[in-house]
Amino acid sequence: MLVISAKSGQLGNRLFLSANFIAFASENNFTVINPAFEEYADFFSSTAKDFLCCYPSTPFSIAGNQLIRKYYYNINRYLAESGRFNTINIKRDQPFSWSNSSITKELKTGSINFFQGWLFRDGWFVDDISNLKKHGEKIRAYFQPLKKYQLNVAKLISNIRSQTDVIIGVHIRHGDYQQHQDGRFFYLVEDYLKVMESAQALFPNKKVTFLICSNQKHNDDSFKDFSYVYGNNHIIEDMYSLAECDYIIGPPSSYSMWASFYGERPLYMIRDVNKTLEIGDFVHFYQWQGVFYPNEDWSKGVWEWTH
Known part of the structure; x- marks a missing residue:
């Protein structure tokens, strides 16, 4: 499981960040949880009905509200920084892409992996663009507005x-x-x-x-x-x-x-x-x-x- 536990810029950045995670998860059979999408979740058909902002969407999701989403985000921030789970920090010294980063070796399958940092969203310009294209249809479907x-x-x-x-x-x-x-x-x-x-x-x-x-x-x-x-x-x-x-x-x-x-x-x-x-x-x-x-x-x- 991949958990986006830190916020990254505003709407456009959060969408692209999420899209990159969805493409990677689709390629490697991971689940993505995105509590950091908190402020924007209620605008989209998939996330409005699921306070976890989970991909792939689950059939038994529970809708959230601003209070629940904020509380849930803060819990995940605490867990990510607690040292009890695998937390992967993305440094800002260079763009991150799934295709050429050693960070993927830090992933623990069958466990919770928290992600902090956001420059990996810039990978869309060069290295990870093929995966975004490959999974573009499901990404667009997931982020259809209400x-x-x-x-x-x-x-x-x-x-x-x-x-x-x-x-x-x-x-x-x-x-x-x-x-x-x-x-x-x-x-x-x-x-x-x-x-x-x-x-x-x-x-x-x-x-x-x-x-x-x-x-x-x-x-x-x-x-x-x-x-x-x-x-x-x-x-x-x-x-x-x-x-x-x-x-x-x-x-x-x-x-x-x-x-x-x-x-x-x-x-x-x-x-x-x-x-x-x-x-x-x-x-x-x-x-x-x-x-x-x-x-x-x-x-x-x-x-x-x-x-």
């Missing part, structure tokens, strides 16, 4: 599609990105407008509508030169609405990358706001390649995407 969110997403996308030819989702990440990695990927609205204009030019004979999803409210006048619609301003509905777009644009972020993975839609991650886009700049999740540059300050260790 029906009410699915219906809201379907209604939004259907309304847009009835009036346009191409939908391009735009993830404007403000808020926390102003401080994240010293604002390296914090782009002004004016920067996003440049990228949107370049993207629109790729479809000269079609009507392009932009679906704008952001963690901050913006001035409507900023987008007056485009056909655009705002997302529903809901953490799950925006992510899964992006997954239904034809193309996705956003800064380097696991939020839009999960949308790309889940919806199997090509994504352009903005690294140069002045770049003239080509259609080949939109890359499917399984095509991503990158190099990791570690830093003594773990918060400054970064990926440099090469494709």
Whole structure:
């Protein structure tokens, strides 16, 4: 049994972390328990009805609530740090992947294995991507949102599609990105407008509508030169609405990358706001390649995407 006993970033990171564990467990006949999915469990059909957040799902699961989930997470944190069980710590000095790490030798079959640390979620760029692809269908099925969110997403996308030819989702990440990695990927609205204009030019004979999803409210006048619609301003509905777009644009972020993975839609991650886009700049999740540059300050260790 593999227990994810430490939290890792926000929604996108937790989803990718879980996905990597599910793929590994599927390959090696393990069970995954994910108490660290606490805050997001109630959004998804499989985890909402199971406070253990267990994979594979069990037929006799018990639904949880915020209090139960928080209590259960704290118990697992205590057990992981108690020294009574096999606890595997993932260091942040380099990306972890199941395929090339000696850590897998520390696993004890037939026992509980607690995992702490989170840089292994970055393995999706290079080494473990084939397993994510192989088990993608069951991962997507497990992380289907609740029906009410699915219906809201379907209604939004259907309304847009009835009036346009191409939908391009735009993830404007403000808020926390102003401080994240010293604002390296914090782009002004004016920067996003440049990228949107370049993207629109790729479809000269079609009507392009932009679906704008952001963690901050913006001035409507900023987008007056485009056909655009705002997302529903809901953490799950925006992510899964992006997954239904034809193309996705956003800064380097696991939020839009999960949308790309889940919806199997090509994504352009903005690294140069002045770049003239080509259609080949939109890359499917399984095509991503990158190099990791570690830093003594773990918060400054970064990926440099090469494709």
